[in-house]
Amino acid sequence: MGRAADMLGTSQSFLRSLDEAGLITPQRSPGGHRRYTRHQLRLATRVRELVDQGTAVEAACRIVTLEDQLHEAQRQNAELRAED
Template sequence: MIPEQEGPATPGAADKFDDEHYPGYTMGRAADMLGTTQGFLRSLDEAGLITPQRSPGGHRRYSRHQLRLAARVRELVDQGTAIDAACRIVTLEDQLHEAQRLNQSRRLDTVD
């Protein structure tokens, strides 16, 4: 017999895998996935682009959404854009994407 899990972690635990904002990646894993250094990720934190959550032990944890932003900054930096400018560009792109998503959602709501 398999023991039942207790507590709030059981209901909806699988949903965390689909949540793009769930901080499921350690700094080391995030850096490996992006092909960059941990120092690069720290610089994005210092620039205010991404604020990773912290584990109970104080280690940075990144979400898929944050990794997408970091990958875009990396792309711009590799093309010669200064990191501060790249962070600003990515922030504006992210805000534009969110506004477009909200507008699309509103359009769908008015059609119903």
């Protein structure tokens, strides 16, 4: 978790708050360390940008969740169009 926080330029408590908010759920290593995927780190980075702009953490998590869902729906739509 410390390395991920350093990479994002944020604190470990910020990453914990995203876990508590349900935005990201990192896997655990056999030693109990949190392991984040690249996708989770991108989401955390986006939340951090919004929080830095004055958005509350809970609202930023909701915004990022909706953006992520929209992106996935657009990707699926493009795939379906390519099949036609």
